[in-house]
Amino acid sequence: MALKTAQEYKDSLKDGRVVYYKGERVADVTTHPELSVCVDTMALDYEMAENPRYRDLAVVSDEALGEDISRYYHLPQNGEDLLKLFDLIVASTRLGDGFIPLAHDIGADALNAISITANILGNSDYIARIEAYRTTLKKNDLAVVTGMTDVKGDRMLRPSDPGQAHPDYYVRVVERRRDGIVVRGAKVHISGAPYSNELFVIPSRAMTAADADYAVAFAIPVNTPGLKQVGRPFHAHITSLEFPNSRPLRVHTDSLIIFDDVFVPWERVFLCGEWQVAATLVVNFALLHRRTGCAYRIPMSEQLLGVAKAIAEYNGIANAPHVKEKLTDIVIYLETLRSLSHAACLDFVTYGGIAVPNPVSTNIAKYHFANEYHKVIKIIQDLAGGLLVTAPTFRDYQLPELQADIAKYLGAKADVPTEQRLRMLDLIRRITGADRETIALHGEGSLQAQRMTILAEARKTIAQCQLMVEEQAEIA
Ligand SMILES: Cc1cc2nc3c(=O)[nH]c(=O)nc-3n(C[C@H](O)[C@H](O)[C@H](O)COP(=O)(O)OP(=O)(O)OC[C@H]3O[C@@H](n4cnc5c(N)ncnc54)[C@H](O)[C@@H]3O)c2cc1C
Structure with missing residues (x-):
């Protein structure tokens, strides 16, 4: 399977993820009266790939896999590739009445930025891991969003500065194990994360040698133990004070994501301590x-x-x-x-x-x-x-x-x-x-x-x- 249907995407979200919204733990984002509106918005990306009108734009044939894949996971080689991708994002946002579906775009941006960084670093382990991860995304047509923005604490202080009220304002490695790392911290404003399959985590600023533990990038499933999210409230429906409108409302939520000592296996770690390339x-x-x-x-x-x-x-x-x-x-x-x-x-x-x-x-x-x-x-x-x-x-x-x-x-x-x-x-x-x-x-x-x-x-x-x-x- 390379391309998912919209229904398969929705089914994939019933996985025990920890999401809070308006003071309650959400049992199932796909049936929640408000979050399901966001799920439908994200599902537009999958609907586009199924729709003959958009298929040429949304889908490319992957030679190595011998299958059709989402254009987002195709590596751009020239201006034409970049323009087609740009046109796809414009078309999907038009389809969402001004809201991008978000299933692949921000994740693909992180994927490509990490590929560039690994290639510049010349680290063959990272290059192999990121390519294996790209193949996983292509084969399973996973929805991925990106958590870059740290909560940051005092903006004028570095992550490791002893003047910060605590050392966890930026996501950091707290333990290195034989099989992976353990991370702690929080990211904020992360769009689409409550109804994504995967989450990319990347640093939000340049680092110094003292900040090496904060120079960390990885990707994990959203239902990974220790990861919890709090979604921002939003207007999910046209209220009875407005003229009725049969067009579905499109909307997203952005969440505070807390990493409460989350384990990440090495194959999903793409940067760990190389502070020189965080920037x-x-x-x-x-x-x-x-x-x-x-x-x-x-x-x-x-x-x-x-x-x-x-x-x-x-x-x-x-x-x-x-x-x-x-x-x-x-x-x-x-x-x-x-x-x-x-x-x-x-x-x-x-x-x-x-x-x-x-x-x-x-x-x-x-x-x-x-x-x-x-x-x-x-x-x-x-x-x-x-x-x-x-x-x-x-x-x-x-x-x-x-x-x-x-x-x-x-x-x-x-x-x-x-x-x-x-x-x-x-x-x-x-x-x-x-x-x-x-x-x-x-x-x-x-x-x-x-x-x-x-x-x-x-x-x-x-x-x-x-x-x-x-x-x-x-x-x-
Ligand atoms: C609706 C929404 C969706 C978003 N989605 C995502 C997402 O999906 N993923 C993600 O990673 N991020 C996301 N963001 C985060 C976005 O990139 C940040 O809001 C943006 O980078 C600003 O960071 P901040 O909100 O922490 O504000 P701040 O960084 O606190 O900025 C406030 C002001 O402080 C200034 N400032 C900050 N630091 C310094 C400094 N060191 N020196 C001098 N001035 C400084 C800024 O220039 C600005 O004027 C989203 C934001 C919004 C509003």
């Missing part, structure tokens, strides 16, 4: 994952452009000069993101034998998305008007004694029914808001993380520019 792993994962993040953000930005145009039209202001300017701003926002992301794939570089998108354009694309996001939301809030927060609810609209009044007084453009305007406002509320604003800013790293990478990666260009002007100024 290489972090930088490469961040690069690949920012590319993936840019792909998620294209459908999200398309949604923002769509709702801005729709609500402007419904309010009768679509042809006002300031509104056209604002729509132009969103078009520039979207197309800059799209162009930079595509250029990054075509202008790829090869690290450790794997094609990766151009680091400077990728980081600028992600930075552009995050840095301008709140400005786009401001435009939408401006065009929508105050009804975005004051409109009567669907329940009020349903009352026979109110419906005609609401329809009469909350109409705007004559040919747009009031209900259409109110439904669009419901959608705008769902796709904007604090959750999305925070993920826009922090998902794939903070703004400062991208700026630091851009500066580091552009060092050669900066030096060349300085040399050029020094020649022009005839400075010896």
